[in-house]
Amino acid sequence: MNFNHKRRAALALGAALMLAAPAWADTPPMRVILPVGPGSGVDTIVRAAQVALAKALNQPVVIENLPGAGGITGTSALVKAAPDGNTIAVISNNHAVNPSVFKKLPYDSLNDITPISVVGGSPFLLVVNPKLVSARNAKELQAFLKIKPEEHNYASSGNGTVIHLAGEMVIDALGVEVRHVPYKGMGPMITDIMAGQLEMGVASVPSVQGQLKSGTLRAIGVLGKSRVASLPDLPTFAEQGFPEVDVMGWFAVVAPARLPAAQVKRIHEAVLAAFADPEVKAAMAKQDNVINPSTPEAARQFLKAEQERFAKIVVKANVKLD
Structure with missing residues (x-):
């Protein structure tokens, strides 16, 4: 050329x-x-x-x-x-x-x-370590937490965050006393729940989808008004008798x-x-x-x-x- x-x-x-x-x-x-x-x-x-x-x-x-x-x-x-x-x-x-x-x-x-x-x-879920928490639904969790209440704990992604307050909303609705353990971010929080350092915590759906599929975490319920499309069989806390739990x-x-x-x-x-x-x-x-x-x-x-x-x-x- x-x-x-x-x-x-x-x-x-x-x-x-x-x-x-x-x-x-x-x-x-x-x-x-x-x-x-x-x-x-x-x-x-x-x-x-x-x-x-x-x-x-x-x-x-x-x-x-x-x-x-x-x-x-x-x-x-x-x-x-x-x-x-x-x-x-x-x-x-x-x-x-x-x-x-x-x-x-x-x-x-x-x-x-x-x-x-x-x-x-984005929906929030309450998730637990299935090796530490036998409960599979909100009523069973309520009963579980009333046994030796001074020994139970839940994690959040930070003191004063919406994840912390969502956890407080659940604890208040269940009428139980549970020790709050704040973390710096959701990632470390989830890691320690999986490792058995903590019993439970509130998490966003994308952050725990893999763990729910593998069984390393168990979801107790959705904290919002509606079920989650990818988890159609998981009821909301309201459906389980706790309508005051409503946050996303x-x-x-x-x-x-x-x-x-x-x-x-x-x-x-x-x-x-x-x-x-x-x-x-x-x-x-x-x-x-x-x-x-x-x-x-x-x-x-x-x-x-x-x-x-x-x-x-x-x-x-x-x-x-x-």
């Missing part, structure tokens, strides 16, 4: 690449702050929707993990961002828990954000306060489109996530109600963090 032919071929290839590139390649990116670390449940969810969200927004999407202090680090960065429609965050239960467990926060959990949508949730791991899209209504509408519509994408829906179903995006107003009401609800649980459990 001579020089002219090569040059024409190169120009043709360049033109094709320009046509293939998104029209918004030079548009300022949407910064998506995650107040959690890489590989966490929320991180996995958002990354599964990243491409679809960018397409729906018609702009690049850059994910920024800012974990620390139970989500306070990442949320602090969000509330300081300009309300220009180019910064959002995906928060979870700890956002509603933190006002009750920390003496002081560097922001107002309700008034320093603009709710966009409570997108969905939700996630919500929020923006800085005073975001203009037009930007709220734009981002909300993009979130709806992204989570309606067939590939995203398949990824969510694989993780047993329940997707049902709310309106911005419903999201605001939900966050307020959750903050009030967890405050009552915190008082019962006497949880306080500095």
Whole structure:
């Protein structure tokens, strides 16, 4: 091939690449702050929707993990961002828990954000080490724990976390006394339950699917209102006679306060489109996530109600963090 032919071929290839590139390649990116670390449940969810969200927004999407202090680090960065429609965050239960467990926060959990949508949730299970706990359902667990109550324990992924409070909700409903053992993360907690260092704990479904299949862990019940698609024979605690046990791991899209209504509408519509994408829906179903995006107003009401609800649980459990 001579020089002219090569040059024409190169120009043709360049033109094709320009046509293939998104029209918004030079548009300022949407910064998506995650107040959690890489590989966490929320991180996995958002990354599964990243491409679809960018397409729906018609702009690049850059994910920024800012974990620390139970989500306070990442949320602090969000509330300081300009309300220009180019910064959002995906928060979870700890956002509603933190006002009750920390003496002081560097922001107002309700008034320093603009709710966009409570997108969905991830079911929680109570799991036990089958070698230590003979119970196979909630009633049997209640009876088991009433025998030598001073000897029983349950683990959580951290003091003051939603996993801790979910465990307290179960213990309170069963009317038993069980010692709480906090861990730094769900991974170490599950490892020690499997190893027999602890009897039980609350866990997300994806984090224990393999152990449930192998039999190294046993699930006692689902903590939410509905059964889990991948575990259709596992009843909820409500079905087993404990309707007060009702909690799941939700996630919500929020923006800085005073975001203009037009930007709220734009981002909300993009979130709806992204989570309606067939590939995203398949990824969510694989993780047993329940997707049902709310309106911005419903999201605001939900966050307020959750903050009030967890405050009552915190008082019962006497949880306080500095």
